[in-house]
Amino acid sequence: MRSRDPVGMRPRWQTALGLLIVLCAALVTPLLPGAAPGAERDTRRRPAERQADRDGMVAVVERYGLHDAVVLAAMRAVPRHEFVPDVEQPLAYADTPLPIGYGQTISQPFVVAEMTRLLQLTANSRVLEIGTGSGYQAAVLAQITPDVFSMEVIKPLADEAAARLKALGYSTIQVRHADGYYGWLEKAPFDGIVVTCAAGQIPPPLLAQLAPGGRMVIPVGSAFAVQDLMLVTKDKDGTVRSQSLMAVRFVPLTRLDLKPQPR
Ligand code: SAH
16 A cells, blocks of 8 residues: 655655655544554455455345345455465355364355345344354344344453454444343344344243344254254233244354363
8 A cells, every 4th residue: 555666766855745645644543443463564454455356255145036136245345364364265255164273263244245135124123142153153243233232152262253343444333242142131132133143942041031022043952963053032011932944054152151070
């Protein structure tokens, strides 16, 4: 981005003007979203890159029959390559889940799109995600509404995702390291809850934190098997309905307090 012209070859006034501009830019840059310290040096922090790849990914999602304009625009905007490890860069826009470390995966783009669509979010929705992972799904949600809360049980993943989202300018997303089974009571109720890890049953605290008129999308079934993607709705009068929509395969929802304790 910096000019490679040797400064000595320019007239003096141009050099002075250039210095003034650089100085102003240096003062303003820290105030801009996405301008986290070090962001400039990281050559991968270029969200605008790979738009053609992203458009190709969205075309695949559309071929599945998903035509929700809001969701497609969100998927077109989020730089998925920023959320996957270096070794997976060639596959960053393939319609496939990818490993993100700690035995976890970033979901297949179509599944992210479909789960987002099922929530039927508006710009005023408050949404909770269980299973931050890379932060990709949270970023897709944040393209639609600023009120995104995301919980992750593995601390390094929570920390990395929070830093990544901040560096990319997703400043309104709040990430919390905790067992998402219990939800986030202080921020409840939520118009949408999306669970991106498989639960044996619908966690009662999440159901309680769903607002009347709210929608929850959650894979339910045994760990390491195929699960049912369930849509759970709560009517205005509090009546809960659930329906099974499709077979999916997610990593399990693990419970912090149920892990074997060291002796
Ligand atoms: N949504 C993520 C992918 C999620 S993978 C993305 O877009 O990248 C599922 C994630 O759920 C993993 O990171 C896993 O550590 C997390 N997880 C599992 N059990 C959890 C729990 N009880 N509370 C919060 N997160 C949990």
